[in-house]
Amino acid sequence: MFAYPVPSIEFGPKSLTVVAGDNVTLSCGTLPNNDSQLTINWQRNGQSIPLSRHRQTLLHIPDNGSISSLHLDHVSELDEGVYQCTARNELGLDVSRPARLSVQFGAKITGGQRFVYNVTKGTNVPIECNARGQPAPKIELFNGDDFQPLIDGDKEHYSNVFIQFNATNTTNITCRASNFLTPLNKTVQDVRIYEIYVQEIKEPTEQLESIIELEEEEEEKKRANAVPSGYCAPYIGQICRGHVAKNSLVFYNVSDAEDFTNNNNMNEEIVKNLWKELITSLQEPCKSAAEKLLCHYAFPQCSWTKQFPMAKPLCQEDCIAIRESFCNREWALLEDNRQRGVYFKSRGHFRLPVCEWLPSHENHTNPEQCTHAELTTFRKEKATIDCIEGRGRFYQGTVNVTKHGIPCQRWDSQLPHAHNRPPFVFQEIWHSENYCRNAGGEEPLPWCYTNDPYVRWQHCDIAPCEPKNDHDNNYESSIRILHGNNNRTIIMSFRSYSYVMMNLIRKPLSSVLHAQHPLLLPLSIGLVIMFIAIVTSIITMMVRRIRYQMNLYASTMTTTAMQVNGGGGLPTDLDLSKLPSNNTYHCTSAILNPKLEPLEYPRNKIIYVRDIGCGAFGRHLAC
Structure with missing residues (x-):
């Protein structure tokens, strides 16, 4: 129990x-x-x-x-x-x-990688607001500073809201998530703001003469009695030597410097520090473009069009190219950090420009009013039609299907894929219909948005151009073609012939070397086996040759020894001490170079034994 x-x-x-x-x-x-x-x-x-x-x-x-x-x-x-x-x-x-x-726990907005959008007018901007909380937070979306609701107020939305906002002007979208915590008897909310900057697409020929005249009049009024805030001088620094034109005058702004004499070094030091803090961490093609824009911002071109020296600001096209194409993600991160009050320690008086406030280089009334970094310049001499050079930035051909055969979407269309890249500042996409392009060289290959709603974009399959060679003209061959009764002579360069042959080989191999092709593994194994076989054959031939030479040398030495000892060679009982010396040695008038004397073998140590005959080079003696 x-x-x-x-x-x-x-x-x-x-x-x-x-x-x-x-x-x-x-x-x-x-x-x-x-x-x-x-x-x-x-x-x-x-x-x-x-x-x-x-x-x-x-x-x-x-x-x-x-x-x-x-x-x-x-x-x-x-x-x-x-x-x-x-x-x-x-x-x-x-x-x-x-x-x-x-x-x-209180409502907290989560997710989202981009909160600043720079788009063209009429673009549908995807706005997604996700929030976590217990109980599930209520989500509201408002447009502008007057908080106009963007979603139906009669129906409540929780945890996630996604809309396509048609951007017609610059504005901001506010996402607000809130829930009520019973133990605390209060409402907790979180807010996130999406900034949308709208830029109107302008044709290159569009004139804004009246606006420019008003701006110039206002500028003249401000500077009528003003003292120049800077001076023009040649660039004498080092960090931007590769981006500032040689012997060009740049503007030094003394209003940003406490000491007039040290202003030259101030911008140079800021650029050096930003180079270490920002530029070195960037990847191509953003890095090269950012270097050039930073140097032109720090050391702008000098203008003498007015009474006093003035600095030419950055061009709007270069700024938009950096923001929308070359450094799209990096720029968005800088904008987001600026909202949160996070800045680079070494920025000094440098500020991130607002592209829409900058003058346009395409302004035909005064195209020289800005410092043009030439990031958007279309180089006609580099344009190609049938092939691509490098990343294919200046490809102007008519291929309009992707590498997987999907037709391309027109660049000026927003269906089936809404987009704002590449920006219209790149001339490569002007009048390009739905042809493959790589405006600005942003991608490794030309690409396009597709007409497939489930595939946003893909690269295009365009053959690379053959590398140019100045010596190709030395390898021209003449091919005579008989056509009826007429003889036509076609001069085909060795380069063209090689290019045709390589294309015939490359096209079938490109399909086999596709990452998903079933023959990729057997082909790779076969190439490895072939390489090993070639290396083994070369080593075997070298070993055989070395052995043959060693055997030949050993055979020659054995024959010589037999001839000397058994065939009338040197006698074994020869007394060398009884042989007379050569008294005429070194008694001639010829004087040997002192540097060669250590290399000479003394004649008195050579003993004549017998005459063995005459050959092609004279008499042969056994000594």
Whole structure:
């Protein structure tokens, strides 16, 4: 007989609603029981609770029963669930009634990689707002500073909202997520702002004469009695030597310098520090473009069109090319950091320009009013039609299908894919219909948006041009073709012939070397085996040749020894001490160069033995 009964739970844990970060204690007690071996365990959602994050205490009181407490420190949403305690001994067990622990936390907007958009007028901008929270947060979208609702107010949206916003003018979209926390008896909300800058597409021939005249009049009024804030001088620095034209005058702004004489070095030091802090971390093609734009910003071209020297600001086309194409992600990150008050330590008085405020290089009334970095210049001498050079930036051919055969979408169309890249400042895409292009050299190959709604864009399969060689003209051959009664002579260069032959080989191989082709693995193994066989054959031939030469040398030495010892060679009993010396040695008028004397073998040490005959080079003696 046992001296203690089956355990019976007197009270169990109670349901609670807490806020994330609170400390929670759950208790469980049994009726009086003299069993010292009685244990009380805890479960969450039917499974034992690991005590790595939480603490459990157990207190046995013979007259009052046993009490167990589960301490949950800094609870999170992971601790939410149904809790129970179990009392157990040798006779049996008892389980408490379930209690639910609810953990609430405030609304928090999550996700999203871009919060600044620079688009053209009429572009559909995808706005997505995701939020987490318990209870599920309510999401609202507002347009502009007057907070006009963008979604139906009669229907509430929770956790996720996605819309396509048609951008017709510059504005901002506000996403607000909110929920009510019961333990705190208050509403918690989080806000995120999406900035949208709209740029109207302008044709190169569009004139803005009236606006320019007004701007010039205002500028003249401001500078009528002004003192020049800078001076023009040749660039004498080093960091931008590769980007500032040689012998060109640049503008030094003394208003940004406390010391007039040290202004030359101030911008140079800022550029050097930004080079280390920003430029070195960039990847191509952003790095080269950013270097050039930074140098033209720090050392702008000098203008003497007015009464005083002035700096030419950056050109709008170069700025947009950096922002929208070359450094799209990097620029968006800078904009996002600026909103959060995060700046580069070495920026000094440099500021990120607003592209829309800059003058345009395509302004035909005054095209020289800005410092043109030539990032968008179309070089006609590099244009190609049937092939691509390098990244294919200046390809102007008519291929309009992707490498997988999908037809291309027109560049001026927003269906089926809405887009704002590449920007219209690149002449490569002007009047390009739906042809493959690589405006600005942003991608490794020409590409296009596709007409397939499920495939946004792909590269195009265009053969690379053959490398140019100045010596190709020396390898021309004449091919005579008989056509009826007429003889036509066609001069085909060796380069053209090689290009045709390589294309015939490359096209079938390109299909085999595709990453998904079933012959890729067998072909790779075959090439490796062939390479090993060639290397082995070369080594074998070299070893055989070395062995042959060694055997030939050994055979020659053996024959010579036999002739000397057994065929009338040197006598073994020859007394060298009785031979007379050559008294005429060194008695001639010829004087040997002192540097050659150590190399000479003394004649008196040469002993004539016998005459062995006459050959092609005179008489042969055995010595």
